Amino acid sequence: MSLSFSKVSVDQTLVYILTLGVVDAYRNLGIATALIREVIKYASSIPVCRAVYLHVISYNNPAIHLYTKMSFNCIRRLHGFYLINGQHYDSYLFVYYVNGGRxxxxxxxxxxxxxxxxxxxxxxxxxxxxxxxxxxxxxxxxxxxxxxxxxxxxxxxxxxxxxx
The missing domain is CATH 1.20.5 (Single alpha-helices involved in coiled-coils or other helix-helix interfaces)
Incomplete structure (x- = not known):
């Protein structure tokens, strides 16, 4: 998992989950859920942080289900966001608000x-x-x-x- 911390303005900060993956043999054991909970806990510990956000490729249904189950909000669909092997794929932008963010x-x-x-x-x-x-x-x-x-x-x- 990869995290980045971005300062939006003096009073607002966002935490971005760049990559999150679990090897097939270890899926459905709650590992991704536990990792995301830790990220949310980390973001919540930063008083000026307002949200955790991430992008997910449009065909990754297990990830979409996980983020939805964990109360992330799907904000928008971004057409052609990813370019993989010369092929464009859409992305969904998900956000989880913390510390009164909205x-x-x-x-x-x-x-x-x-x-x-x-x-x-x-x-x-x-x-x-x-x-x-x-x-x-x-x-x-x-x-x-x-x-x-x-x-x-x-x-x-x-x-x-x-x-x-």
């Missing part, structure tokens, strides 16, 4: 960002409408106010989403 793009955060952007947009529109001069037409052509030309609307950018 996906930077959870459904709750996505909804929060969308609501925040909508709220900001509505406030901006309301402010523009309040500042605009309103003229009422003299004829019956329209039933509402006609806004005088104003500076063009400001583009609203919503950021804050990250992808693993």
């Amino acid at each position: 996906s930077p793009c959870s459904p709750l955060e996505l909804v929060t960002v969308i609501v925040r952007c909508m709220k900001t947009g509505l406030k901006s529109m309301a402010a523009k409408l309040m500042m605009a001069k309103v003229k009422w037409p003299k004829g019956n052509e329209t039933r509402g106010p006609v806004l005088t030309p104003n500076k063009r609307m400001t583009h609203i950018e919503c950021s804050g989403l990250e992808y693993v």
